[in-house]
Amino acid sequence: MELNKIRNLSDTELKTEADKASEQLFRLKFQRSLGNNEGVKKLRGLKKDVARLKTISRERQLGVRGAAAVEASAEPVKAKKAAKKATKKAAKKD
Structure with missing residues (x-):
């Protein structure tokens, strides 16, 4: 997800997107542990998306941005x- 799109989300939408991304990340990690090596790029991308979502959420909490x-x-x-x-x-x- 692009940074501009993330910044335009409301707080509730941001929380929802973070939960969705975390859930997808969990599922991909689980699949990988079962031996399915497809979607390694998607796994990396999801990790970055979760980090971006958490970072922007924290910025809003602190009022930094x-x-x-x-x-x-x-x-x-x-x-x-x-x-x-x-x-x-x-x-x-x-």
Whole structure:
């Protein structure tokens, strides 16, 4: 599942998706222990999906993502202002 899709889910949908992915992961692990080696890539993908879902859930609990998003959106503005100042200084020196 893509990160943007996960971030757009509500808290209840996020919990539901995490439960579904965990259940699928359990079933694939069980099948693998019985000797069925198909779906190894899917197993890896599910592990990553579960980790992403848990990470975003934890970010929401801590309120981390909101602050980081604000800082990230402010960075390009700061970089542009610094670049303008540098070009102005360089133009004055010439």
